[in-house]
Amino acid sequence: MIQRERLIEEFMELVRVDSETGDEAAISEVLKAKFGAFGLTVEEDEAAQATGHGANNLFVTLPASEGVFGPTIFFTSHMDTVRPGKGIQPRLDGDGYLRSDGTTILGSDDKAGLAAMLEALRVLKETGARHGEVQFVITVGEESGLAGARALDRSKLRAEFGYALDSNGEIGGIATSAPGQAKIRIEVTGRSAHAGVNPEDGISAIQVASKAIARMPLGRIDHETTANIGRFEGGGATNVVCDSALLLAEARSADRAKLERQIEAMRQAAESAAAEFGAAAKLEATHLYPSYKHSDDSPVVQAAAEAIRAIGLQPRTFPSGGGSDANIFNGFGVPTVNLAIGYEHIHTTKEQLKADDLVRTAELVKAIIERAASR
Incomplete structure (x- = not known):
């Protein structure tokens, strides 16, 4: 029920908004409007003051459906991109890949995660699917040493466990550890x-x-x-x-x-x-x-694995060699793993993303939310 063309168009809309790390003000306003259009309250912390970046971290909460008492989960993506990320001109090529015009990055790191969140949320609203409480945490300054997450107001995070949509690799990959x-x-x-x-x-x-x-x-x-x-x-x-x-x-x-x-x-x-x-x-x-490590039988991993199988893929766990906002959330005591969302050649002007993987990421977000409601 994910609408492919709508999702691709929203992704392209997001990457056209300049948001190099440190200059997140414009994309923050776009995201607040988009989440607000669902009737959801968007909270902010004071990360901009602490980091000197262009915006605060955003906290969006989707209340649980009536009668659903499952765990509160969260998804996180960052709103900033690396350079060169101004004037991005995205396109969908004949081979099914989304790319820039070659003079900039594409920005799928991490606007693919943002677009997938928004589409999954839109489909949940359209179908009336039952779900538990879900938080969407959008950070600034991830590309500047996780600056936004490091300054995040922990008191605004209510989730029991969650998922960063911010790893390369084929859909189905779960980064269960990172240094x-x-x-x-x-x-x-x-x-x-x-x-x-x-x-x-x-x-x-x-x-x-x-x-x-x-x-x-x-x-x-x-x-x-x-x-x-x-x-x-x-x-x-x-x-x-x-x-x-x-x-x-x-x-x-x-x-x-x-x-x-x-x-x-x-x-x-x-x-x-x-x-x-x-x-x-x-x-x-x-x-x-800090580092983090989760076993394959931990609840946060099992919930993701079940959802991956539900969309017809095979889950696989792997150790990451890099850091992400997932490290910070684990340091806060909230079990978090980083999910592969398919982007390739990130941080270069050759960055690309299969449109099919963008769709699968949105399907995966929706599947995790639905399965968390039944746990």
Whole structure:
């Protein structure tokens, strides 16, 4: 009962609204109007003030049908996109894929999730299908390190468990685990000197930082842990021994203890290299979000698996290597998994989405809502 053409048109309407992360004001107003048109109250928190982003997080509640007392569930998608995301011109190509004109991203990450929510809600209203209470939580700043979710007002979230519509992969995939992440900043301080006259009096911060990197365990540490140096800054004129360098890095792990050990290993590498050369090194680590892990027989996973089978697909669980708003909701104590919704090549101008997968995502949202009412 999902109306394909209507859904595709709404998706295209949403992606045409500029909403690069940090500039969410326009898309927020569109979403408030769309959810409000169903007669639902849209609440906001104060995330904009906390994050500096263009809008607040939105909380929309669909009251339960009379006589339905099942669990309250929620769905979440984010309203922001990555860059370049201004002036998106979506199209449906002959091979069944939705794409941009190639000069921008498409924005299916995560407006496919938003469109699927709206279509599922519209069909529920049209058919009068019985359902329990459902919350739709729309966040800002997901593409800016989960900024909106991190600033979310937990008191407005009433759901017992829920689903993020924000993973790549074929429909039917359920990301049952994801790592926590720490951002790492390492400052190395050496001593300047003239590189041609008296270089022996200097201590090159670049050289020390390079030695530190060489001593760090990086890349794939084990099946649960990764680490990466993303930026190396320092120096200026070639005739000056560089006296300061900056490393920006990250570490991720599904196991908090392993994450702490990785951070400590990077700290020791930096400090030992600094000590060897008579320099100084300072490492600061900031935990952005926690890890999560759910077993295949947990209620949140089982409800999704039942709904996936109901729409004629096979459920499959997998571990994610990246973070999403699902990490934050799990950190709030609300069991949440991330559902694959089919988008491909996200964060690039080659981004694409099968129209059939957009339809299946809406079918899946509707199926989860209906099955939650009968649990």
